[in-house]
Amino acid sequence: MFEHEKELYEAKANILKALAHPTRLFMAEKLLQRDYCVCEFVKMIDADISTISKHLSILKNAGIVKDDKRGKQVYYHLKTPCILQFTECALNIIESNQKEQSKLISHIESDMED
Amino acid sequence: MFEHEKELYEAKANILKALAHPTRLFMAEKLLQRDYCVCEFVKMIDADISTISKHLSILKNAGIVKDDKRGKQVYYHLKTPCILQFTECALNIIESNQKEQSKLISHIESDMED
DNA sequence: AGTATATTTGGTAAAATTACCAACCATTGT
DNA sequence: ACAATGGTTGGTAATTTTACCAAATATACT
Numbered sequence: 024m025f026e027h028e029k030e031l032y033e034a035k036a037n038i039l040k041a042l043a044h045p046t047r048l049f050m051a052e053k054l055l056q057r058d059y060c061v062c063e064f065v066k067m068i069d070a071d072i073s074t075i076s077k078h079l080s081i082l083k084n085a086g087i088v089k090d091d092k093r094g095k096q097v098y099y100h101l102k103t104p105c106i107l108q109f110t111e112c113a114l115n116i117i118e119s120n121q122k123e124q125s126k127l128i129s130h131i132e133s134d135m136e137d
Numbered sequence: 138m139f140e141h142e143k144e145l146y147e148a149k150a151n152i153l154k155a156l157a158h159p160t161r162l163f164m165a166e167k168l169l170q171r172d173y174c175v176c177e178f179v180k181m182i183d184a185d186i187s188t189i190s191k192h193l194s195i196l197k198n199a200g201i202v203k204d205d206k207r208g209k210q211v212y213y214h215l216k217t218p219c220i221l222q223f224t225e226c227a228l229n230i231i232e233s234n235q236k237e238q239s240k241l242i243s244h245i246e247s248d249m250e251d
Numbered sequence: 252a253g254t255a256t257a258t259t260t261g262g263t264a265a266a267a268t269t270a271c272c273a274a275c276c277a278t279t280g281t
Numbered sequence: 282a283c284a285a286t287g288g289t290t291g292g293t294a295a296t297t298t299t300a301c302c303a304a305a306t307a308t309a310c311t
Contacts, residue, residue, distance in 0.1 A: 024163060024181055032159035035227045039157035044299090045146035048153070049138060061258060067138055074300055076259055086234040095257050095308050102233070105226035112219035113149045119216070120200040158269085175288060188270055190289055209278050209287050 041085030042106065046070065047078045052110075054088060054101035061097055155199030156220065160184065161192045166224075168202060168215035175211055 024032075042048055050064055064075050079099055082088045087106060091098045101107075138146075156162055164178055178189050193213055196202045201220060205212045215221075 032163050034231045036157050036159045036162050038227045043153035043157045045150045048150050049146050086230045109223045113152045116200045117148045
């Protein structure tokens, strides 16, 4: 792995890392619909305002969202909706994992019968 | 955010988390081409075998790859190539971030002139 | 100016991630 | 049976992430 290659993988991994948190993923997906301000997210998510604000700044630093001050409020906007296209494939993986899980459990159960 | 919703976001975030590391991303992308064994990755990546093995097991636990023992070697196979489709969008984000960066720098430079 | 509302920032403790080494297990070849 | 090769697992230290509280900032309203 060459140096410039490594840097690119780091950059790509950083974008994934920014999205790889339930709260941040939730907010990013919400932003597919429309812009939201911090105070709206506060109503939806059970966490401290400061926590939510920091999560948003992580998304912002990754270049996924941008902020936009409107009066007292700060609205967040999804710059690149395409980054959430992974969802469909992720659901396939989750489903497949659940099937594997239940297969495993039934194997264990049949082993118990002996 | 409801409980079952929360679980789904956690599951999706876990898949992203598994991919959100330069080494794991590199390996996953390599596996788009063909199956690779651990010893092949060891030659490509500057890290301990045990580190590489653990990274692969993280991808495996997330359900992204599966392993397949062939003689002394363990080959890894990409189960769901679609999960790497985010790359194209990620490159757009990276490019856009770089542009913002250079814009910022030129602003700072012109401020220095005053 | 002073208050209320909206948000960010700094500090800090707890938890998770990462990487390496050493030890272990599995398979092949002698 | 023994050595060699390929890989995983356990332990541990360093780093990063996360969440909260408290304090600071910014805007609108009185």
